[in-house]
Amino acid sequence: MARKYRMGVTRKAANVVVQACLERGIAISGSTGFLLTTRGRKSGVDRTTPVNVIEFGGDRWLVSPYGRVGWVHNLRAETTARLWRGDVRETWEVEEADAATAGPVLRAYVRKLPVTAPFFDAKLTDPAEAFTAEADRHPVFRLARSRA
Template sequence: MTAESRYLRPPWGARVIGNRMAKLFARSVLSTLSVRGRKSGQWRKVPVAVLEHEGERYLIAPRGQTDWSRNLRAAGSGRLARKGRVEEFDAVEVPVAERPPLIEDYLSQFGKFPTVSETFRELPEPADHPTFRIVRHSA
């Protein structure tokens, strides 16, 4: 299996129950990412944790080559919603060589959440985790 295809499908409970519960109990941590589907063009939504690192913000895909990461790579932009505010942004993919300190910080901030640390143990290579820097649209 290549890094391009590495993906850990979340268990049923995490997909069906976990995402709904996360919206209720982790509002202070999670944002809702909206990105257009690379095939359908329809807006897709998923809860994500936004990493703040050295004055920049990042999205990291803990489960590997997720649909949202592939859609964001194709679209190059998306929307983040949190606490009633919506922000449009451009996404710049971070080169693999620059990902290790971001992943380390992501784990220190979010590794306590269910399955996060486990996914990085199962997919240990930085290339397995698409990572995007969030760049605000200029007005």
């Protein structure tokens, strides 16, 4: 059974360190780490969180390995994602993937970032179909159109 994500003291501390590195342009997990800023769906206040962007099938993807977290709800309400790391700033329109599209992306994500594997029922060696079955619990967004 997959672990449920909890934002504990250790995760909060790790996010502070990762965010500080990304703000300075230092990617912790290779070149996949970015800061994602979304507008709060209720408050209207900008919210920033560390995320990983992966490339798969010729597209770039945002994956929520921990489920329907705050940034997922915010992107569903307003489909603009502002990604940045150091001086690199990008603004994207996003499209949420359906389960059939999300399955192979989720599989690629977990293989690239195996630290997230405990949050999935599917195993690293499972076929994409096993990840498709979990797509409703792990939202996936395609970075669709860049906005200058």
